[in-house]
Amino acid sequence: MDDEAAEIELLEQNLNKTRQISQRMTAILSSFDGRLVKLEKAILPLYASTQLLTRRAGNIDSVLGKIEEVASNRDGIATEEALILRGPQPGQLETYKEALERLNASIAFKSSEEDTSQAARIVETGATKVTQLYTKLVAEGSAGVPPGGPDFALTPFDVSLRIQLNPIVSFLRTLPLPATHPNHPAALAIQSTLRDAQRGYGEMRGSWSRKCLEPHAKRLLERSETVDGVLAGREVGAWVQNMLSVAEEEYSLLSDLAPISSSSLVATTFSSLITPLISLFKSTLSSLNTSIKRSLQRHTFLALSTYTSLSELETRWEDSMCRRAGRRENELKDALSSLRSVCLRSFPELIANIKAGAMGKGGELSTNVVDFVTSTVEFLERVPEVKAAVGSALLKLGDGNWKMGEGITVPKTARLGEGDEDLILENFIFDVVNTTITSLVTLSRSQRRPTFGSIFLLNNVSYLRTHLLTNGPDALLSSQGRELLNSNFRTAKAKYMDANLSPLLAALGEDKDKSKSSVKEKFTRFFDLLDELLERHAIAEVLPDESEGDERERVCQEVVPLVVSLFQGFVQKNPGKDFSRNPQKYIKLSGAEVEAKLKSIYS
Structure with a gap:
């Protein structure tokens, strides 16, 4: 306990000493603060005077700097002007650019009005000089002789x-x-x-x-x-x-x-x-259009093919030649409209030309295939190549209007629109085929000799049928169109056999007169008609355009057995010894020889 009391007493003594020291420090600081206040009051007038002098010195230095800057700026403008008036030299464009930038900077920092005007004039001159160099280089890249040759090649900028x-x-x-x-x-x-x-x-x-x-x-x-x-x-x-x-x-x-x-x-x-x-x-398409109009039937597929090709470029043209240039005019649309008008004319003109083919005068006519049939076949065979253009144009023309209003009436419910291209194409092809056959029938009837007319009709209808059903646009023909060709071919073949073979068969026909003179007359008549038949077919070949001869062979198989069997039957009923002492005078050929003669017609 005594030790603890002694420690407490020692702590109290130290605390008292610390308190005394603090009091003395506070007194000293208070005295120092008072002296500082007195010093501040004493030097305040001197500080104010010094600040005014410092500001005046700064203004003097600023004026001197400005004077020096103006003097140097005048020298700099003169130097820049000399550089810029020479124009940009090879390899010194960057130097030229820096000179113009310095002048622009001097204008931006508002030097004197005179200097600004002079700097602006020099900047304008410098811009003109650089622009002239730009134009010169562009002109060099836009001159010369373009590459020749039939194939176009894009010429890139140098x-x-x-x-x-x-x-x-x-x-x-x-x-x-x-x-x-x-x-x-x-x-x-x-x-x-x-x-x-x-x-x-x-x-x-x-x-x-x-x-x-x-x-x-x-x-x-x-x-x-x-x-x-x-x-x-x-x-x-x-x-x-x-x-x-x-x-x-x-x-x-x-x-x-x-x-x-x-x-x-x-x-x-x-x-x-x-x-x-x-x-x-515009000038090229105008010239092309004029050429097409001058000979429309000759250039129909040129018009249709051009229309198809250009139609595929409509979107690209709109983007490249209109939208990018901010233009509303669309010359491609105008060209397509003009071409479509020409295409629309071609369909009625085709029908009209086919009809005109039947307007020839009556008389002898070659039994070969006539021009309007070959041209019609050529037209129809090529339709698939421009099918889209033909279908679109026909829809625009209107179903049946290619017949130029020949009493046709199209019900409102039957009017065709977008998506009916195949159907209207079938209708058009049917009318073309039907008109062609009608013209052929008219021409065949105008013949003075029906036998030649029947051969003419058979040859032409067969040519039409063969090329359209075998080699041509069979997929574009409707079932009605195919039946039209087949039925007319059958009719033409029947007319041919009736005109050419009926007299020959009738010569050996049964009659009431069974006398020897009648038999002699029948044989004589038969061989005379056979000679006429052979002479006629030597002049007018049957189905000459059947390259493989299939149809010609079928006609032969129908004709030969019919005639030969009738002839042989008649010979058997009338043996030579029964009606003449010299039967070879009347029975000039055997059955085999008659068969060979008939087959020679179709060989």
């Missing part, structure tokens, strides 16, 4: 020129314009210079593009008069595809090389660029 142009275009796009630098005194003049350069770009590239495509347009028109119509129509489509490819390539190039890259001005420039192409397109 790569070396493109490399030179890229930094120039990048620099031109940084020049001050009213939209980006409304207060720059040269902005309006620079914008006008760049617009002129961009307009010139469009004109040069447009002229070059037309120059590349024009020789192929001329060749196209020349070939349209000599080559197959469907092929020529496809070549027209290929040429327009090439034109669209050129336009698309030029739009991409313009987007990269336009000095002013705003979408509205690019569209305006592109519209100017493609104007020569559109002019070439």
